[in-house]
Amino acid sequence: MRSTRRAVDVADLVARAREGQVRAVARLISLVENSEPATLRTVAAALAPYTGHAQVVGLTGAPGVGKSTTTSAVVTALRAEGKRVGVLAVDPSSPFSGGALLGDRVRMQDHATDDGVFIRSLASRGQLGGLSAAVPQALRVLDTARCDVVLVETVGVGQAEVEIASLADTTVVLLAPGMGDGIQAAKAGILEIADVFVVNKADRDGAKQVSRDLKYMQSLGGRHSVAGAWRPPIVLTVASRGVTADSGVDHLVAAVAKHRDWLERTGELDRRRQARAAAEIEAIAVGEVRIRLGAVHGSAALGVAAARVVAGETDPYSAAAELVARL
Amino acid sequence: MRSTRRAVDVADLVARAREGQVRAVARLISLVENSEPATLRTVAAALAPYTGHAQVVGLTGAPGVGKSTTTSAVVTALRAEGKRVGVLAVDPSSPFSGGALLGDRVRMQDHATDDGVFIRSLASRGQLGGLSAAVPQALRVLDTARCDVVLVETVGVGQAEVEIASLADTTVVLLAPGMGDGIQAAKAGILEIADVFVVNKADRDGAKQVSRDLKYMQSLGGRHSVAGAWRPPIVLTVASRGVTADSGVDHLVAAVAKHRDWLERTGELDRRRQARAAAEIEAIAVGEVRIRLGAVHGSAALGVAAARVVAGETDPYSAAAELVARL
Numbered sequence: 001m002r003s004t005r006r007a008v009d010v011a012d013l014v015a016r017a018r019e020g021q022v023r024a025v026a027r028l029i030s031l032v033e034n035s036e037p038a039t040l041r042t043v044a045a046a047l048a049p050y051t052g053h054a055q056v057v058g059l060t061g062a063p064g065v066g067k068s069t070t071t072s073a074v075v076t077a078l079r080a081e082g083k084r085v086g087v088l089a090v091d092p093s094s095p096f097s098g099g100a101l102l103g104d105r106v107r108m109q110d111h112a113t114d115d116g117v118f119i120r121s122l123a124s125r126g127q128l129g130g131l132s133a134a135v136p137q138a139l140r141v142l143d144t145a146r147c148d149v150v151l152v153e154t155v156g157v158g159q160a161e162v163e164i165a166s167l168a169d170t171t172v173v174l175l176a177p178g179m180g181d182g183i184q185a186a187k188a189g190i191l192e193i194a195d196v197f198v199v200n201k202a203d204r205d206g207a208k209q210v211s212r213d214l215k216y217m218q219s220l221g222g223r224h225s226v227a228g229a230w231r232p233p234i235v236l237t238v239a240s241r242g243v244t245a246d247s248g249v250d251h252l253v254a255a256v257a258k259h260r261d262w263l264e265r266t267g268e269l270d271r272r273r274q275a276r277a278a279a280e281i282e283a284i285a286v287g288e289v290r291i292r293l294g295a296v297h298g299s300a301a302l303g304v305a306a307a308r309v310v311a312g313e314t315d316p317y318s319a320a321a322e323l324v325a326r327l
Numbered sequence: 328m329r330s331t332r333r334a335v336d337v338a339d340l341v342a343r344a345r346e347g348q349v350r351a352v353a354r355l356i357s358l359v360e361n362s363e364p365a366t367l368r369t370v371a372a373a374l375a376p377y378t379g380h381a382q383v384v385g386l387t388g389a390p391g392v393g394k395s396t397t398t399s400a401v402v403t404a405l406r407a408e409g410k411r412v413g414v415l416a417v418d419p420s421s422p423f424s425g426g427a428l429l430g431d432r433v434r435m436q437d438h439a440t441d442d443g444v445f446i447r448s449l450a451s452r453g454q455l456g457g458l459s460a461a462v463p464q465a466l467r468v469l470d471t472a473r474c475d476v477v478l479v480e481t482v483g484v485g486q487a488e489v490e491i492a493s494l495a496d497t498t499v500v501l502l503a504p505g506m507g508d509g510i511q512a513a514k515a516g517i518l519e520i521a522d523v524f525v526v527n528k529a530d531r532d533g534a535k536q537v538s539r540d541l542k543y544m545q546s547l548g549g550r551h552s553v554a555g556a557w558r559p560p561i562v563l564t565v566a567s568r569g570v571t572a573d574s575g576v577d578h579l580v581a582a583v584a585k586h587r588d589w590l591e592r593t594g595e596l597d598r599r600r601q602a603r604a605a606a607e608i609e610a611i612a613v614g615e616v617r618i619r620l621g622a623v624h625g626s627a628a629l630g631v632a633a634a635r636v637v638a639g640e641t642d643p644y645s646a647a648a649e650l651v652a653r654l
Contacts, residue, residue, distance in 0.1 A: 037644075040644065041642075041644040041645070041648075044642035044643065044644045044645070045641075045642045045644070045645060047642065048636070048639050048640070048641060048642040049639045050639070051639050052637065052638070052639055136643070270637065273637045274630070274633045274634055274637050275633070276633075277632075277633035277634075277636040277637050277643060277646075278629050278630060278632070278633035280636075280643045281629060281632055281633060281636065281643045281646045281647045281650065282617070282620055282629065282647075284643055284644055284647035285616070285620055285647040285648075285650050285651050286613055286616060286617055286620070288647060288648070288651050289612070289613060289616045289651060290609070290613055293609055293612055293613070302605050302608065302609065303601070303605065305604075305605070305608055306601045306602070306603075306604035306605035306608060307601055307604075309375070309604040309607075309608065310379060310597065310600045310601050310604050311379070312375050312376045312377065312378050312379055313375070314372075314375060315368070315371035315372045315374065315375040316371065316463070316604060316607045316608045316611055317364075317367065317368040317371045317372070317611055318368070318371070318372060319604075319608045319611075320608045320609075320611035320612040320615060321368075321615070323608065323612050324612050324615050324616060
């Protein structure tokens with residue numbers, strides 16, 4: 001009996017993704033999202049030579065600040081410059097896979113027929129509610145597809161905003177007036193992660209106050225006063241207007257480009273990417289060890305060791321050392 | 328030049344702890360809390376033969392429900408039965424070490440001169456605000472000191488209550504009327520972890536309502552309707568009265584003893600302890616691997632691998648596999 005499943009020709013998919021074929025890009029992202037480890041490794045190895053070009057831009061903020069609207073307007077502005085753009089929408093809290101999510105994002109559909117734009121959503125499969133381990137690989141797929149900029153949009157809930165900062169070259173934190181928790185959220189660490197602040201819905205009451213509060217908080221910080229340091233600009237936008245003379249979206253795009261220049265000029269881009277790669281390698285290695293230890297399904301060796309600890313025949317440190325030695 | 332630090336005679340400390348010498352117990356707990364890995368391993372190995380006797384009882388609940396008062400009353404009741412009792416107060420949110428914490432616990436001082444009671448607090452040193460890795464070892468010290476029951480008191484904030492459930496044979500969840508968040512907290516997972524519920528401050532308005540709400544929530548659960556399953560009892564207490572005919576503390580102590588009987592009769596005690604030991608071994612092993620990978624200080628090998636990933640010369644999965652192979 002022959003298998004009806006055809007082996008995936010990863011090299012062919014990568015070649016077609018390089019040519020910008022949307023279906024190949026979609027297929028590769030599905031592979032990194034859903035594959036068993038062997039396929040995932042094959043894909044990762046095939047993508048490696050083609051990565052490092054795209055600027056990864058994270059956009060995060062509380063629900064309701066207008067992340068999707070802003071993302072869509074930024075895509076429009078980047079397309080007007082002739083740039084190829086990838087969009088990854090990551091929703092760490094959603095148990096649903098991508099399709100349903102993007103179906104709601106009407107504005108994104110403006111770009112659905114543009115073959116210079118690749119849009120994909122990823123549901124979180126990460127442990128502890130974190131971002132999926134597939135996100136960095138999906139970024140590499142979009143990079144391989146010759147995107148100049150990849151926008152990663154996440155809901156700024158819990159640790160997600162910190163995690164996105166660990167994935168992005170440039171992190172954009174969105175706030176909006178009247179959210180109540182705008183500055184509250186800001187206090188909880190976004191000052192540390194933001195490379196660019198956006199006060200969206202700037203036509204509403206309170207936008208200038210949000211901007212003033214941010215400036216005040218920045219003045220308390222101090223780390224930006226070092227010569228040559230990047231001081232995160234605060235851009236006011238009305239993203240719902242799209243790319244117009246008064247929407248501020250062009251200023252946002254300019255701020256993101258300026259940050260990229262700064263990253264390259266100072267060597268910070270390589271530093272960030274190396275730290276990111278080191279963290280990714282470490283997480284994969286630890287995950288590999290965890291699998292080998294049989295943590296996922298409970299290996300016999302771990303069970304035997306645990307029983308010996310319970311019986312007082314050994315202690316957990318000795319048992320752990322024995323297991324590690326056997327790896 | 329001779330070192331002025333004397334080597335610790337762990338075997339002697341353990342022998343004296345077995346005899347119930349308070350200073351030896353305190354010294355061993357300090358060792359597991361503050362030692363470098365080599366000493367920690369020596370202590371763990373020396374304790375192993377003497378563990379498994381004590382029933383570990385976790386007490387958790389929101390600030391203000393009366394955990395310290397209840398713990399103290401339970402100690403009094405257990406002492407009246409002639410039991411030896413250990414108390415570990417763990418405060419995951421406190422940056423202060425134990426002394427200061429227990430200094431506030433006036434009620435605990437009732438037991439300060441009782442040589443059948445060992446009281447110790449541990450500050451959290453755990454990552455991500457979690458419980459200290461020293462807690463299981465500190466439990467083993469008190470077990471070694473022939474405690475019949477070890478009470479572990481934690482503030483029910485965030486993940487701490489779930490973590491304590493993973494350490495305890497029996498988990499007691501305390502609620503109180505008028506806390507507002509009593510049932511709210513209950514919704515967030517305590518139904519899953521509680522073996523015994525306590526509604527403390529039962530002389531106050533609303534105590535019966537809290538009890539009714541809990542019963543209703545239990546009725547929705549369903550898992551307790553399986554024949555032979557443990558259905559967590561709800562005990563009403565006024566722990567501030569101490570051990571009196573109407574304080575309910577005796578009922579709480581009886582419920583805890585009944586749970587221990589159930590654990591032993593059903594084999595659940597061994598199952599829980601083996602699962603706990605397996606998780607502990609795994610965490611130690613993964614921590615060991617993480618150290619070997621140089622995560623803490625950033626080894627040259629990891630940095631080189633990261634640079635190769637950034638340069639597109641390899642992918643993170645291949646790099647991780649190489650590092651793991653070298654372990």
